[in-house]
Structure formats: structure tokens, C-alpha cells
Amino acid sequence: MAEALISVLLEQLASIIQKTKQEVRLVVDVKKEVAKLTSNFKAIQVVLENAEERQMKEVDVRYWLDSLKDVSYEMDDVLDEWSTEILKQHIQKEEAGNASSTSTTKKVCFYILAPWFCFGQVSQVILRRDIAMKIKQLNERLALIASERQNYNFQYMKRGIEEIERQKSSSFVDKTFGRVDEKEILVKKLLSVSGQGGATCLVIPIIGMGGIGKTTLAQLAYKSKSSGRGWPRQKIKIAKAIIDGLKKGNSPASNELQILLQFIHESVKGKKFFLVLDDVWNQDYRKWEQLKLPLQNGAMGSRILVTTRKEEVARMVGASTDMINLKVLREENCWVLFYHIALADREKNESKGLEFIGKEIVKKCKGLSLAAKALGGLMRYKETRKQWEDVLNSKISNVDEIEEQVFQPLLLSYYDLTPTIKRCLLYCVIFPKDYNIVKDELIELWMTQNFLNSIINKEKEAVCEMYFDNLVMRSFFQEFEKDDLGNITGCKMHDVMHDFLQFLTENECFVLEAEGGNNNKTIMEFNGDNKVRHLTLMFAPEGPLIPSSLCNSKITSFGRELISQVKCLRTLNLSRNSLEKVPNEVGELAHLRYFDLSYNVGLMKLPDTVCNLINLQTLRLISCWALERLPEGMGKLINLQHLHVMNCYNLKLPKEIARLTSLRTLEYIRIHGDDDVDNNKEALFELSDLINMDQLRGSFLIEFKKDLKDARQAEKAHLVNKNCLVSLELSFFSDMWQSNPIHEETLNALQPFPNLESLSILRYNSTILQPHWMTSLNKLRSLQLL
Incomplete structure (x- = not known):
């Protein structure tokens, strides 16, 4: 996690320094501090791969990484604050330019509750000094962490995935449980007549997540074959293992790969062989080809079995059609595997008394055979019912044996x-x-x-x-x-x-689940010394969402007290609640990027302060049935890319939406007739306002609440330029008492981009449906006329 964080931070530092050359002058020495910061991060970055690998076994290394992550997260917030300042100044200049072009001159200032958001000169100087001081303080902490890395003797050399320590496997297998169907499929492939495309040797990949049983299945197949065999892992070792498996006399003592491959080529000539390549990671086709070419000299019916966690490897060996994708074990097979290890050797009465608890423990494995083996091995030495209940009531990540035996293999996938x-x-x-x-x-x-x-x-x-x-x-x-x-x-x-991921993000990500009304946990637990960065709150409290006891119900409001505690929030998901109002204080969440209010069916409006969230990229309002209007100043949300308003049947979009030319998602718009516009309110979004919104992609529904009196509105929409749209739905106004004479003209003007894949036309009452552009839709796969 720290490695990923620092990579992004270094990019941010380089980016923001480039921006500040033209946009912002901060206080003296801040550039020097940023240079030190970059240097310290780079010094730490070169040892992070080794540090993250060692954190599994060394607690002090884990603490060191936690300290580094704390500073990195805080630095991320400071840099974001800095970027926001630059962005606001840009908007200020744009708004000031617009104001000066009118006859009325007035000072332009964002309406926001936090006073430092006003762009007076004094406020700017104070903010810049605050940012500079924060950077200096964080740099001092980071310098100390950078110096402490010397205490751990970290390795500076980056290592490939093949060199990371992993559990060794062999060709021996004791007993297997389940996998009957997979074994039959594998045996059929092994006994089939020819390889891919008539090749001499058939390659069969077995893929699946770490610990799911790929090697065990390969062992079964290996045990049933009697040809020349190998169980190798990498490059020269692979070549030597193949030679050893061939049991050929006078094998070369050389470490030269070409000499070894030449020997293999001559040794397998005209012979049928069976080779197992276990746990393959490398997807470099050139290396595979080096090994494959000598083996093509073998006899028809030769087989290579490859186990891997990566579908790219299966594609690399050219065997995607013969791939076996291993799924988890069925629960009953997982139980038999666990029972065989943990209970089979016990007295019948003793094992019977523990079976119920054992079956509940097995449910934690969710069909992962490695977890069942690890837990079975652990419970084999637990004698009392109390000991078994303790394991049942523990999180799987808190069981040491699981951490070592199950998480260690999963780390290999993570490191890759x-x-x-x-x-x-x-x-x-x-x-x-x-x-x-x-x-x-x-x-x-x-x-x-x-x-x-x-x-x-x-x-x-x-x-x-x-x-x-x-x-x-x-x-x-x-x-x-x-x-x-x-x-x-x-x-x-x-x-x-x-x-496993929770283990890696311990104290950073937390899912809080309140079970019933007597849960005493509070949101306050996540303040102070707690380092939670992402909190998922399930079964939230009824009434206001504030630091209070949780119960199994839904929130109806959230207010200033909560917002004051989460000022650095990037994501806020309050969907599927009972909210009727969003407080003005939400505009203080300057870092917010993602805001989800979907399925709050009683929510009627958003406060104007939402328009101060200039970093906002996604606003989800799906199925907010009562929502009638969005704020007039929506055009200020210049970073907004995804506006989800599907099933907001009463929503009238403001004309300001037309300024959001970077919008990539706007699934649904309603076009109102002239008589539906309230002249006392703001202007509404019209069809012609789509003219510059050419970034729209995915699916798009246009619903006409009235007949268009002027088809030129449809022409100005320039749907033909929306080349990222995949699906288009046109829903026309239908009135059984009136004819619709202009539908055909409007439909012709709504010509979409030729690459459209799906088209739906609803309530088109004309007897003729012959838009001139229909034949140009050469990629159309679905057409609906309702």
C-alpha cells in the first residue's frame, strides 16, 4: 500500500510544481521544502518492495510502514488542498472576466461557509502560508522515517516474482476431496488425439486464485501418467529439471541455456512426454518460445500442464481453448477435507461433539482448499470445545496459521x-x-x-x-x-x-456493521488516534447521522457536527437512506470527489453550496423520485464527469449543465415544452444545449414531455458528433387526442453517430418510420420500436 501511495504522491508533486510556476506564488522556501520532500520519498521508495514483503513476519517493519502511510495520507490531503487553491483561482479569474463583460461591476466571491474560501488577497496569503507550514512539518516527519529505514537493513535490489519465497510443491499427493468433474475434464484433454492446431504437444493451463487447488489437480494428473516427467519452475532450473525427468545418461553439466535446450531437443525426439510447469508467472512469450521449440521435437500425444493464477499466461502459451478455470470447492467437499485433517484421527465420540463447530468454521473458508487445510491443521491440536469456539468467533485474519499459510501465497499475487x-x-x-x-x-x-x-x-x-x-x-x-x-x-x-486485503489495510479501511439496537460502537471511535481512512457504515442509525449509538435502521439527516469531522473526505456514499435534506455545510467538503445520494426517494432539492465542490467528479442521484431541481450554479462544477440522474422523473435540469462540456455520463434528460417553463425560475436545459457535450458515452435516454415545436432544436443537439454513445433511447410525447405531425422531422434531426450499437424509439405514433440515417447504423445490434 505504501509503495502505491508514494508513486502517486511523486506524480502529484511533479504535477503541482509545474502548475505553480504560472498559477500560484507560495511563501518563500516552499520550493526548497518540496524538493526535500521529493528526495525523501524517492529514497524510501527504493526499499519499499522489500519492506512490504517483510511486514508479514516483522512487526517493527509493519509499524515503520504504518508511520510512512500516515505521513503519505496527510501529504496527499495537503497537495490536494494546494491543487484546489490553484483551481479556485482559475475559476475566480474566469468568473471575474464574465462579470467585467457586463455593465455591473462587483467583487466575485464563492458563496461558501468556510471563510478562507473567499479569494481576497489576505485570505490567499494566509492559506498559502498554512500550506507551506504543513509541508514543512510533514517533511520533518518524513525525514525521520527516511533515516529510520537504515535500522532495518532493507534490500535495495528489486526482485522479480520468480525470486520471491514461496511454498514448494512436489509431484506427491495424499488424498483429494472433490474435483471429480475437473479431473474428468483434465483426463479427457490429456487423452485427446492432437494438440492445438495439430501441434505435436498439447498445452493445458489450469488457472485460479492462490490456494484454490491448482497444484493438487496437477498432482493427480501427474500421478496417473507414466511418461517422462518434470516438476520445474524457472528458466535454467526448468531445463535441468526436464533433463533430470528424462533420466537420460550423459546429461550436460553446463549452465548454458542453449546447450541444455539442445540436449532436450535431441532427447525428446520421437518420444512422448508429460511435463508439469507449476505456478507459472512470467508471461514473456519470447521465454516461452525458447522452451517450447525444443519440445516440439517430441512425439504426437505429448502433454504440457501449466498451473497459473494469470489468464495472460494461458493466452501466452496459446492454449486458451483448453484452459481449465478452477472454481472454489463445494462446501461439503471443503468439510470433508477439513474433517480428514482435524478430526479423522480422534475418537468417534470426541469428533462428533466438535463437528457442528467445525462445520461453522469451514464456512469461513468459502471453498478455498488452502484455507480449509490451514484451519484443519490448526484445529487438529485444539482439544477443548472452548478452544474451537474461540477460533470460530475470531476473524480469519486474526488466526496466525491463516496469516502464515494462506496470506503468504496470496502475497505473491499482490506483489505481481x-x-x-x-x-x-x-x-x-x-x-x-x-x-x-x-x-x-x-x-x-x-x-x-x-x-x-x-x-x-x-x-x-x-x-x-x-x-x-x-x-x-x-x-x-x-x-x-x-x-x-x-x-x-x-x-x-x-x-x-x-x-487478506483487510490485513494489508489494517486500521485504514473499516466496515462497521451494527447488528441490532444494543450495539455500543460509535462513529467517534474513528477520530483521534484512530487512522481509518475509508469507513463503510452498514445499518446506520435512524434519525440524524452524528456520533451516537448505532441501531439497525436508516438515517434521515446528517449535519454540521459530522461534516466538521470529515473535512478531508473524498468519497461520501449516503445512498439507499431516508434523507430529505442535504445541509448547507456539505459545501465545506472541498476534497470531495464522489457523492452518492441515490435512492433517497424523499429528497426534493440540493443546497446551492453543492456548487462549491469544484473537485467533484461523480454525483449520483439515481431514483431520487422527489428531486425537482438542481442548483443554478452547477456550471461551476468544472471537474464533474459523471452525473447520474436516471429515474429522477420530476427533475428539471438547469441550463447551467450545458457548461459542463467534460461530462462523460448523463444517462437521462427530459425536454420540457415552452409552456412547462416557469418564467420566475432559472432557465431549463434544452435539447440544443447538448451541442458541445461530445464526451458523453455509454447509454443516453432523451424523453420529450411535449412535442418539439422547432425541429432545429434537435439539429443543434449534434447527436451525430457523440461518437462515444453506445445506446440511444428516444421517448416521444404521446397524446391520444392529438396527431404528431413533426415527429418525422424531429426524428431525422436526431441523427446519431453511425457506431451506435443499440437504438430504442418509444411512443412514435407516426405511421411512417423512415429516418434517412437508419441505414448508416452499420454496427447496430439491437433495435426496439415500442
Whole structure:
């Protein structure tokens, strides 16, 4: 986690220094402090890989990393405060320019409750001095942490994943439980006539998360074969292991890879062999080709079995069609495995009395065979019922044997990720166990956490998609939900993987669950010395959300007291509650990027102070049925990229939305007729206001509440320029007492981009449906006319 944090911070430092050259002059010496800060972070960064590896076994190293993370998080807030100051000055100049172009001259100032947000010169100087002082103080703490690294003799040399210590495996297997279907599939593939594309040797990959049983399945197959065998791991070792398995006399003593490969090439000529490559990580095709070419000299029917956690490896070996994707064990098989280790050797009466507790313990494993083995080995030496109950009532991450035997293999998967992807993965611990993670929501959350600081906005979403796919292919997610086209839309995380991530983010991420009305935990626990950075609150209290006892119900309001405690909040999710009002003080959350108020069906309006959240990137208001209007000043939210208003049936968007030309998500707009506009209120968003919103992507619904009297409004919308839209739905106004003579003209003017994949036209009452652009939709896969 620290490695990922520091990588992002160094990018932020470089970025903000570049901005300040033109935008802000801070107090004297701040540049010197920033230079020191950058130097200290870089000095620490080179030893972090070794430190994060050692934290599993060395408590003092873990404490050192915790101190580093504390400073890093605080520095992240200070840099964000600095960036916000730069952004506000930019908006101030823009607003001042607009004001000076009018006949009335007046001082331009944001309406906000916090006094330092006003852009008078005195306020700016005070704020800049505060930022400079914070940087200096944090730098002093960081310098001390940097010097302390010498005490731990960290290794400076970065090591590859193949060199990290891992549990050794062999070709021997005792008993197996379950995996009958998988074994049958594997045996059929091993006995099949030919390899991929008629190749001499068939390559069969077995993939799955760490500890799921890939090696055990490979051992079963290995045991049943009688040809030349090997159980190697890497490069020269692989070549030598293959030679040893061939039991060929006069084997070369050389360590030259080419000599070894040549010997293999000659030795396997015309012979059938069976080779197992266990726990393969490297996806470099050139290295695979080096090994594969000599083996092609073998006889037809030769087989190579590859176990891996990475789908990229299966693709690299060219065997994706023969891939076996291993799932978790069924609970009954997991129980039999546990019983075999923990209870089989006990007296019948003794084991019977512990079976009920044992089955409850096994549920913690969620089908992960390695966890069942580790817990079985632990319980084998627990004699009393009290000892068994203690393990049952403990978190799995608090059991030492699990930490050592189960988390250690999972660390290998974690270390194989880049720093930024590590941070994205660790963020997933904010979701409760067994939570259905929606892919698009997760990607928006990643983007709002500033994990991709150095990447421009247009590319961030594509990069996050790539990160998500990367985690999928490395078996960090499971139980996928897919759309009609086979694209993953949602997933879950295995409970043991969730426990592992909680272990890595101990004291940083917390899921607080109130069970019933007698829970005495309070939100106040997370202030003071507590270092929680992400808090997921389940079963929140009825009434105001303030530091108070929790009970199993829903919140109806939150106010100044809570907001004063969470000023550095980046994400605030208050969806699916009973909120009727959002307090003005919400505008003080200057760091806020993600605000979710979805499914608060009684919420009627948002305060004007929401427009002060200039860092806000995502605002979710899905199914806020009573919501009627958004604030007039929405145009100030220049960083807003995702505005979710689907199923807000009474919502009238203000015209200011048209200024948000960076919007990428706006799934739904309602177009009101002229007679539906209240002249005493602000102007409403019109169809023509879409003219410059060409970044819109995904699905888009336009609902007409009245007939358009002027089809030129539709022409000005320039839907044909919205080249990122995948799905378009047009819902026309329908009145059984009136004809709709201009529908055809309007429909022609609503020409979408030719790459559209889905089109729905609702309540189109004309007898003719022949828009001139219909034949240009050459990628259309779905067409609905209702």
C-alpha cells in the first residue's frame, strides 16, 4: 500500500510544481521544502518492495510502514488542498472576466461557509502560508522515517516474482476431496488425439486464485501418467529439471541455456512426454518460445500442464481453448477435507461433539482448499470445545496459521501487480463481504481517488478498464455478472481475499456493521488516534447521522457536527437512506470527489453550496423520485464527469449543465415544452444545449414531455458528433387526442453517430418510420420500436 501511495504522491508533486510556476506564488522556501520532500520519498521508495514483503513476519517493519502511510495520507490531503487553491483561482479569474463583460461591476466571491474560501488577497496569503507550514512539518516527519529505514537493513535490489519465497510443491499427493468433474475434464484433454492446431504437444493451463487447488489437480494428473516427467519452475532450473525427468545418461553439466535446450531437443525426439510447469508467472512469450521449440521435437500425444493464477499466461502459451478455470470447492467437499485433517484421527465420540463447530468454521473458508487445510491443521491440536469456539468467533485474519499459510501465497499475487493497480485492489476492501461490485461504479470510485494522477481525463476510464481486466485475469474477482454481449458488469470478491486485503489495510479501511439496537460502537471511535481512512457504515442509525449509538435502521439527516469531522473526505456514499435534506455545510467538503445520494426517494432539492465542490467528479442521484431541481450554479462544477440522474422523473435540469462540456455520463434528460417553463425560475436545459457535450458515452435516454415545436432544436443537439454513445433511447410525447405531425422531422434531426450499437424509439405514433440515417447504423445490434 505504501509503495502505491508514494508513486502517486511523486506524480502529484511533479504535477503541482509545474502548475505553480504560472498559477500560484507560495511563501518563500516552499520550493526548497518540496524538493526535500521529493528526495525523501524517492529514497524510501527504493526499499519499499522489500519492506512490504517483510511486514508479514516483522512487526517493527509493519509499524515503520504504518508511520510512512500516515505521513503519505496527510501529504496527499495537503497537495490536494494546494491543487484546489490553484483551481479556485482559475475559476475566480474566469468568473471575474464574465462579470467585467457586463455593465455591473462587483467583487466575485464563492458563496461558501468556510471563510478562507473567499479569494481576497489576505485570505490567499494566509492559506498559502498554512500550506507551506504543513509541508514543512510533514517533511520533518518524513525525514525521520527516511533515516529510520537504515535500522532495518532493507534490500535495495528489486526482485522479480520468480525470486520471491514461496511454498514448494512436489509431484506427491495424499488424498483429494472433490474435483471429480475437473479431473474428468483434465483426463479427457490429456487423452485427446492432437494438440492445438495439430501441434505435436498439447498445452493445458489450469488457472485460479492462490490456494484454490491448482497444484493438487496437477498432482493427480501427474500421478496417473507414466511418461517422462518434470516438476520445474524457472528458466535454467526448468531445463535441468526436464533433463533430470528424462533420466537420460550423459546429461550436460553446463549452465548454458542453449546447450541444455539442445540436449532436450535431441532427447525428446520421437518420444512422448508429460511435463508439469507449476505456478507459472512470467508471461514473456519470447521465454516461452525458447522452451517450447525444443519440445516440439517430441512425439504426437505429448502433454504440457501449466498451473497459473494469470489468464495472460494461458493466452501466452496459446492454449486458451483448453484452459481449465478452477472454481472454489463445494462446501461439503471443503468439510470433508477439513474433517480428514482435524478430526479423522480422534475418537468417534470426541469428533462428533466438535463437528457442528467445525462445520461453522469451514464456512469461513468459502471453498478455498488452502484455507480449509490451514484451519484443519490448526484445529487438529485444539482439544477443548472452548478452544474451537474461540477460533470460530475470531476473524480469519486474526488466526496466525491463516496469516502464515494462506496470506503468504496470496502475497505473491499482490506483489505481481504494479503500484497503481495494487492501490486500486486495496481500495476494494471498502465493500462488505459478499457485496456485488458493479464494475462501472468501481471504476468511477478509482478515478475519484486520484490513483491515476498523471493520466489525462480522457484516458483515465480506459486505463481503469484495463486495470479491472487485469485483476479479473489474475483471479482476484469471482462470480461474474455479464450483459447480453458477454461483457462483465459485476463481480464479487472471495471472503478470504477480502480478509487478506483487510490485513494489508489494517486500521485504514473499516466496515462497521451494527447488528441490532444494543450495539455500543460509535462513529467517534474513528477520530483521534484512530487512522481509518475509508469507513463503510452498514445499518446506520435512524434519525440524524452524528456520533451516537448505532441501531439497525436508516438515517434521515446528517449535519454540521459530522461534516466538521470529515473535512478531508473524498468519497461520501449516503445512498439507499431516508434523507430529505442535504445541509448547507456539505459545501465545506472541498476534497470531495464522489457523492452518492441515490435512492433517497424523499429528497426534493440540493443546497446551492453543492456548487462549491469544484473537485467533484461523480454525483449520483439515481431514483431520487422527489428531486425537482438542481442548483443554478452547477456550471461551476468544472471537474464533474459523471452525473447520474436516471429515474429522477420530476427533475428539471438547469441550463447551467450545458457548461459542463467534460461530462462523460448523463444517462437521462427530459425536454420540457415552452409552456412547462416557469418564467420566475432559472432557465431549463434544452435539447440544443447538448451541442458541445461530445464526451458523453455509454447509454443516453432523451424523453420529450411535449412535442418539439422547432425541429432545429434537435439539429443543434449534434447527436451525430457523440461518437462515444453506445445506446440511444428516444421517448416521444404521446397524446391520444392529438396527431404528431413533426415527429418525422424531429426524428431525422436526431441523427446519431453511425457506431451506435443499440437504438430504442418509444411512443412514435407516426405511421411512417423512415429516418434517412437508419441505414448508416452499420454496427447496430439491437433495435426496439415500442
